[in-house]
Amino acid sequence: MCTDKVETSAHIVSQVAEELYLKCIRCGKCLSVCPIYRETRIETMSPRGKVALYRAVGEDDLPEISPVYASKFYTCLMCEACREVCPSGVELDVIMNQVRADLAHCGLLPDSLQRLSDIIVSAGNISDEDNARRLGWTENMASKPVGLDYDGQVEMVYFVGCVSSLFPASYHIPQSLAGILEKAGVSYALMGGEERCCGYPLLLNGESELALEMAQHNVEAARVTGAPQVVMSCPSCYHMWKHTYPEILGDDVLDGLEILHETEMLAGLARAGRLRFKPWPVTVTYHDSCDLGRKSDIFDAPREVLRAIPELELVEMADHRAHSLCCGGGGNLETYNRELAQALPLRRLRQAEEAGASTIVVSCQQCKRTLAGAARREKIRIRVIDLAEVVAEQIEEEPHA
Ligand code: SF4
Numbered sequence: 084m085c086t087d088k089v090e091t092s093a094h095i096v097s098q099v100a101e102e103l104y105l106k107c108i109r110c111g112k113c114l115s116v117c118p119i120y121r122e123t124r125i126e127t128m129s130p131r132g133k134v135a136l137y138r139a140v141g142e143d144d145l146p147e148i149s150p151v152y153a154s155k156f157y158t159c160l161m162c163e164a165c166r167e168v169c170p171s172g173v174e175l176d177v178i179m180n181q182v183r184a185d186l187a188h189c190g191l192l193p194d195s196l197q198r199l200s201d202i203i204v205s206a207g208n209i210s211d212e213d214n215a216r217r218l219g220w221t222e223n224m225a226s227k228p229v230g231l232d233y234d235g236q237v238e239m240v241y242f243v244g245c246v247s248s249l250f251p252a253s254y255h256i257p258q259s260l261a262g263i264l265e266k267a268g269v270s271y272a273l274m275g276g277e278e279r280c281c282g283y284p285l286l287l288n289g290e291s292e293l294a295l296e297m298a299q300h301n302v303e304a305a306r307v308t309g310a311p312q313v314v315m316s317c318p319s320c321y322h323m324w325k326h327t328y329p330e331i332l333g334d335d336v337l338d339g340l341e342i343l344h345e346t347e348m349l350a351g352l353a354r355a356g357r358l359r360f361k362p363w364p365v366t367v368t369y370h371d372s373c374d375l376g377r378k379s380d381i382f383d384a385p386r387e388v389l390r391a392i393p394e395l396e397l398v399e400m401a402d403h404r405a406h407s408l409c410c411g412g413g414g415n416l417e418t419y420n421r422e423l424a425q426a427l428p429l430r431r432l433r434q435a436e437e438a439g440a441s442t443i444v445v446s447c448q449q450c451k452r453t454l455a456g457a458a459r460r461e462k463i464r465i466r467v468i469d470l471a472e473v474v475a476e477q478i479e480e481e482p483h484a
């Protein structure tokens with residue numbers, strides 16, 4: 084507890100609370116879509132409960148902001164499924180960002196999340212490794228990616244992201260994307276140790292000033308390459324670059340730079356005839372990640388790529404597109420409450436089975452990690468694969484003129 088700072092927190096909350104919390108008519112529609120509430124059945128961890136707690140502070144009905152109060156707000160995937168269905172337009176994401184910033188400000192960031200912030204600030208990445216190790220994924224490739232030794236003007240810079248760069252289980256995703264770029268004849272650059280965490284985990288912790296420093300560094304480092312496009316395979320990095328960087332660094336910060344997610348880039352290459360595919364007679368379903376789908380409005384590009392693969396059958400899960408179900412990997416929940424986060428993907432795997440799919444295609448290394456991990460733990464026979472890996476497997480040799 085930090086009494087003086089708690090006053091500051093309550094003050095900040097009460098300044099903005101009314102216009103946000105008064106919209107809630109307590110209908111409970113959000114409860115039916117919240118993965119946390121569906122799993123725990125605890126009202127104070129539900130979206131409606133969070134709004135009520137926020138209101139209680141705004142109206143001075145809570146004597147103090149305690150770690151228990153804080154725990155309710157850190158138990159959230161920041162998936163925005165609740166915002167999507169709310170008939171009154173309650174913006175829980177705005178409330179969450181405000182409250183988490185207040186909690187961090189008054190010293191109520193839980194130890195595990197504080198450790199995560201400290202690691203990112205000191206190492207420049209989420210895994211506390213020497214940042215030069217970001218190129219570890221290139222080491223066991225048959226030939227080094229040409230993006231390592233780019234020379235002169237390149238079409239794009241590939242921002243690999245912490246998970247793909249530093250977690251061996253995800254190495255195959257950047258390896259696949261680099262291979263695709265080379266087969267499609269796209270010139271590109273890699274930033275290696277000059278790349279840092281995009282800042283998203285810091286923002287989720289409520290530490291926007293620290294996120295801003297990461298953002299500033301990354302934009303400057305990308306500009307050094309001279310590439311007019313920045314492509315990323317991580318939806319969180321993409322959302323940060325495309326939507327948050329202009330908010331925190333200014334509208335013109337990306338002038339002259341086009342920000343693309345791998346799904347948009349791959350759809351563009353397929354449309355332009357720079358990718359051709361071998362048949363793949365498999366029934367697949369596509370999992371929309373929260374940061375790419377609901378938050379960034381990219382639903383069609385990955386499906387366009389899948390539909391371009393001959394003999395592939397695409398089926399949809401019960402919850403898809405804007406109503407997709409979070410895999411459990413969002414909101415820093417895995418760092419804060421691993422047990423709860425690991426319980427969440429099972430419902431998603433069951434939905435894929437019910438849809439008749441043998442394969443779940445994702446376009447997020449975090450979704451791949453959580454869904455594949457749950458499938459292993461639960462002994463569910465379903466393959467989880469990133470779209471870049473699908474394309475790399477199915478691409479015809481020498482497709483471009
Ligand atoms: S759906 Fe919206 S209005 Fe209804 S309880 Fe949830 S936050 Fe409140």
Ligand code: SF4
Nearest residue numbers: 117159160162163165
């Ligand atoms: S953002 Fe997601 S996890 Fe958080 S309260 Fe809303 S639906 Fe639940």
